[in-house]
Amino acid sequence: MSAVPELELIEGFYNQADCRQLLERLLDEQDWPNNRYQVGERWFELPRQQTWHADPGIRYSYSNNLLVARPWTPLLSELRAAIECRLNAKFNAVLVNLYRDGNDYVGWHSDNEREMGDEPLIASLSLGAPRTFAYRHKRSGEQGSTRLNAGTLLTMRPSFQHDWRHSVPPAPEVADPRINLTFRYVLPPPN
Numbered sequence: 001m002s003a004v005p006e007l008e009l010i011e012g013f014y015n016q017a018d019c020r021q022l023l024e025r026l027l028d029e030q031d032w033p034n035n036r037y038q039v040g041e042r043w044f045e046l047p048r049q050q051t052w053h054a055d056p057g058i059r060y061s062y063s064n065n066l067l068v069a070r071p072w073t074p075l076l077s078e079l080r081a082a083i084e085c086r087l088n089a090k091f092n093a094v095l096v097n098l099y100r101d102g103n104d105y106v107g108w109h110s111d112n113e114r115e116m117g118d119e120p121l122i123a124s125l126s127l128g129a130p131r132t133f134a135y136r137h138k139r140s141g142e143q144g145s146t147r148l149n150a151g152t153l154l155t156m157r158p159s160f161q162h163d164w165r166h167s168v169p170p171a172p173e174v175a176d177p178r179i180n181l182t183f184r185y186v187l188p189p190p191n
């Protein structure tokens with residue numbers, strides 16, 4: 001259940017034992033890059049770490065120079081297959097975010113890049129420390145939030161990106177890491 005119809009929550013998509021193992025494997029296997037990036041003359045530091053994996057030929061300009069597409073690892077492919085099967089959907093890319101502790105966050109945004117087309121369906125799997133997922137309507141300002149526990153699969157329907165922004169705000173009391181994977185379908189480049 002969730003407060004807005006554009007979001008669908010499936011709690012316990014993975015059980016707690018599986019979640020612990022998946023988190024450990026991802027922390028260990030993912031090769032987290034340096035999270036500093038440059039825009040013009042200025043350097044910024046991303047307030048989390050992330051890797052981007054996509055099928056061959058898929059290009060995506062999220063955060064411009066930060067995202068170099070990597071191949072799917074066996075573990076990421078396994079997660080993709082399980083989620084595709086449950087949701088009866090297809091994904092060709094995943095953004096893996098590591099929130100090292102409660103100081104890491106993602107600011108207000110919507111995932112509406114042109115490369116995802118007009119109807120972006122995004123599936124988001126959470127592992128590790130529970131964090132708050134907040135959303136705010138672009139026009140009315142209506143706000144809401146939901147807690148994303150380990151093992152929760154959140155589906156964001158296309159209209160969610162049209163009408164709402166979302167964020168995972170800092171939570172300084174959280175000491176443990178969280179990994180979130182957002183599976184996406186990016187349109188192949190035209191040619």
Ligand SMILES: O=C(O)CCC(=O)C(=O)O
Pocket residue numbers: 095097106111124133148166168180182
């Ligand atoms: O960590 C989350 O739950 C959300 C991540 C997110 O919004 C994104 O990757 O675009």
Ligand SMILES: [Fe+2]
Pocket residue numbers: 109110111166
């Ligand atoms: Fe997002």
